[in-house]
Amino acid sequence: xRSVEWxxxxxxxxxxxxxxxxxxxxxxxTPEAVAEAIRTMxxxxxxxxxxxxxxxxxxxxxxxxxxxxxxxxxxxxAAARLLKxxxxxxxNLFWAVDRMLRRAADEGLEDPQAVREALVAEAIRIAEExxxxxxxxGQYGATLIRDGDTILHHCNTGALATVDYGTALxxxxxxxxxxxxxxxxxxxTRPRLQGARLTAWELLQLGIPFxxxxxxxxxxxxxxxxxxxxxxxxxxxxANGDVANKVxxxxxxxxxREHGIPFYVVAPTxxxxxNTPNGDAxxxxxxxxxxxxxxxxxxxxxxxxxxxxxAFDVTPARYITGxxxxxxxxxxxxxLHIRRALGL
Amino acid sequence: xRSVEWxxxxxxxxxxxxxxxxxxxxxxxTPEAVAEAIRTMxxxxxxxxxxxxxxxxxxxxxxxxxxxxxxxxxxxxAAARLLKxxxxxxxNLFWAVDRMLRRAADEGLEDPQAVREALVAEAIRIAEExxxxxxxxGQYGATLIRDGDTILHHCNTGALATVDYGTALxxxxxxxxxxxxxxxxxxxTRPRLQGARLTAWELLQLGIPFxxxxxxxxxxxxxxxxxxxxxxxxxxxxANGDVANKVxxxxxxxxxREHGIPFYVVAPTxxxxxNTPNGDAxxxxxxxxxxxxxxxxxxxxxxxxxxxxxAFDVTPARYITGxxxxxxxxxxxxxLHIRRALGL
Numbered sequence: 012x013r014s015v016e017w018x019x020x021x022x023x024x025x026x027x028x029x030x031x032x033x034x035x036x037x038x039x040x041t042p043e044a045v046a047e048a049i050r051t052m053x054x055x056x057x058x059x060x061x062x063x064x065x066x067x068x069x070x071x072x073x074x075x076x077x078x079x080x081x082x083x084x085x086x087x088x089a090a091a092r093l094l095k096x097x098x099x100x101x102x103n104l105f106w107a108v109d110r111m112l113r114r115a116a117d118e119g120l121e122d123p124q125a126v127r128e129a130l131v132a133e134a135i136r137i138a139e140e141x142x143x144x145x146x147x148x149g150q151y152g153a154t155l156i157r158d159g160d161t162i163l164h165h166c167n168t169g170a171l172a173t174v175d176y177g178t179a180l181x182x183x184x185x186x187x188x189x190x191x192x193x194x195x196x197x198x199x200t201r202p203r204l205q206g207a208r209l210t211a212w213e214l215l216q217l218g219i220p221f222x223x224x225x226x227x228x229x230x231x232x233x234x235x236x237x238x239x240x241x242x243x244x245x246x247x248x249x250a251n252g253d254v255a256n257k258v259x260x261x262x263x264x265x266x267x268r269e270h271g272i273p274f275y276v277v278a279p280t281x282x283x284x285x286n287t288p289n290g291d292a293x294x295x296x297x298x299x300x301x302x303x304x305x306x307x308x309x310x311x312x313x314x315x316x317x318x319x320x321x322a323f324d325v326t327p328a329r330y331i332t333g334x335x336x337x338x339x340x341x342x343x344x345x346x347l348h349i350r351r352a353l354g355l
Numbered sequence: 356x357r358s359v360e361w362x363x364x365x366x367x368x369x370x371x372x373x374x375x376x377x378x379x380x381x382x383x384x385t386p387e388a389v390a391e392a393i394r395t396m397x398x399x400x401x402x403x404x405x406x407x408x409x410x411x412x413x414x415x416x417x418x419x420x421x422x423x424x425x426x427x428x429x430x431x432x433a434a435a436r437l438l439k440x441x442x443x444x445x446x447n448l449f450w451a452v453d454r455m456l457r458r459a460a461d462e463g464l465e466d467p468q469a470v471r472e473a474l475v476a477e478a479i480r481i482a483e484e485x486x487x488x489x490x491x492x493g494q495y496g497a498t499l500i501r502d503g504d505t506i507l508h509h510c511n512t513g514a515l516a517t518v519d520y521g522t523a524l525x526x527x528x529x530x531x532x533x534x535x536x537x538x539x540x541x542x543x544t545r546p547r548l549q550g551a552r553l554t555a556w557e558l559l560q561l562g563i564p565f566x567x568x569x570x571x572x573x574x575x576x577x578x579x580x581x582x583x584x585x586x587x588x589x590x591x592x593x594a595n596g597d598v599a600n601k602v603x604x605x606x607x608x609x610x611x612r613e614h615g616i617p618f619y620v621v622a623p624t625x626x627x628x629x630n631t632p633n634g635d636a637x638x639x640x641x642x643x644x645x646x647x648x649x650x651x652x653x654x655x656x657x658x659x660x661x662x663x664x665x666a667f668d669v670t671p672a673r674y675i676t677g678x679x680x681x682x683x684x685x686x687x688x689x690x691l692h693i694r695r696a697l698g699l
Binding site for chain 2: 211215228232295
């Protein structure tokens with residue numbers, strides 16, 4: 012199944028907290044349940060969060076008892092606030108919720124039932140578009156991968172992080188489908204271990220050769236000449252090309268430049284926020300310190316130890332070789348090429 | 356107690372695999388037991404390994420049934436080979452074992468009993484010297500720490516990594532004892548989590564404020580301007596100043612230079628190997644992949660996933676601001692200043 016799937020008025024999510032040990036399906040029937048699934052990272056990955064939030068809006072419409080259009084729109088506004096408060100960094104969440112609100116506000120929808128039907132259709136459209144977008148990015152990105160390449164990859168950007176197929180992992184998948192012999196170095200990606208848990212799980216299923224490494228070992232492999240290209244996803248791209256992504260990404264970008272290794276970000280244009288001028292304006296989520304101090308519920312530090320847990324970091328545009336989108340690969344100057352890609 | 360302690364003909368080690376959850380004392384009565392403790396990282400940290408190996412040689416002398424000097428020396432040679440094979444990177448191990456062999460070969464020691472007594476005394480001397488050396492490094496290094504500084508620290512370099520007091524953590528400790536208000540950012544240091552488990556444990560006991568962070572977050576804090584200085588230990592320093600240390604060190608060095616943050620290595624001159632011309636000549640230990648794939652025995656990756664686990668990396672001398680030794684702080688050109696410090 013897809014990581015985000017609509018099924019008879021219920022949103023079904025693969026519970027990513029349980030992988031790779033168990034495949035558990037989470038069923039969400041209310042926008043509150045969707046917001047909680049996003050907050051707790053049962054669903055994660057910027058595009059998957061966006062699609063889940065869109066279905067959260069559809070659920071809000073379906074569950075609302077409103078009998079007139081104005082009341083329904085008020086309920087949708089409330090659901091939008093709830094969903095937007097679930098996580099602060101990834102912009103696809105806001106993008107998807109706002110797109111759903113715009114659809115609901117369409118003057119052509121005359122009664123609540125029409126709005127409800129339109130919102131379900133719109134959420135399904137957002138999910139379908141995401142899959143199509145990923146496949147296009149895969150095609151563009153795979154042109155950068157040569158036979159024999161070793162690709163360094165951070166966090167999880169695969170089918171789980173999207174509705175299906177993946178962003179950075181989608182590029183890897185396309186290259187593999189094209190018959191290129193590739194190897195993936197999988198950053199385990201502490202604290203939530205999305206690399207070791209999720210990316211390894213996806214690569215095993217796809218039959219793509221890989222090796223898990225500790226995050227601190229990336230520099231070792233780059234210095235040894237073992238890395239040909241770095242591919243990462245993004246949670247928000249500012250108008251100037253600065254990229255917020257899973258913590259550790261910035262370190263990889265600095266290392267890549269130090270070694271002359273190309274560093275590409277793979278993200279749909281829905282991840283670009285033209286209203287965020289640069290990386291310093293991106294809010295960085297600080298998550299519970301227990302994610303650092305415990306692993307799978309087992310304490311790894313002495314009682315009384317405190318931790319800091321920024322979930323993301325910002326990679327300034329100057330470290331980025333290119334941004335692979337569904338509209339093509341953007342190169343510097345990013346501000347100009349981002350405006351063009353967004354038609355601004 | 357000290358991490359490495361001699362007690363009535365028995366070597367007592369704090370079992371560092373069990374910290375911070377349990378304080379377990381491991382008693383070693385044979386060189387084989389000492390080699391196993393080093394191999395499994397019950398004792399770890401270059402200076403602590405060196406002292407433990409010295410006591411391993413003393414135990415070899417005490418346990419040898421040899422009744423003549425030549426037979427005893429043959430037994431010591433065998434024990435030396437065994438101990439040297441326990442871990443390949445940290446040079447203090449080889450330095451300590453060779454020093455013990457030289458002592459045993461002293462022409463002035465006429466019978467086996469004299470050799471046995473001399474070796475016990477020499478191992479005790481190595482341990483005492485280590486503590487004295489650490490205190491001197493602490494004094495030199497603390498001159499670099501200002502009131503209010505935040506220090507980024509990798510792995511464990513404290514009392515546990517040495518006989519007592521610590522190298523990089525010894526510098527932090529001295530600055531704290533001098534009344535400087537400091538804060539330590541503790542890299543958790545995957546895969547073995549020496550930062551989260553051991554450094555946090557030591558800092559709690561010392562009452563020095565600290566925050567544990569995921570290894571991938573170091574770049575985030577540097578870019579935020581939160582790090583004033585980076586202090587790390589070393590497992591082997593080559594004649595040109597290249598430094599092998601716990602994997603992840605090189606990444607910190609690259610990041611520190613990118614941000615104009617001073618990067619200091621703290622290590623006794625026994626960690627300098629004048630016979631290793633540069634970092635490329637340092638053997639890097641590749642440890643069991645299960646250290647990456649499991650944490651505290653709990654699998655974190657799907658069954659079938661493979662991992663690579665280089666235990667160390669090499670930081671080229673050009674990234675290093677200075678090397679703090681018991682003979683003073685060495686600055687570039689390191690090759691010249693290392694030769695002088697070693698009296699070569």
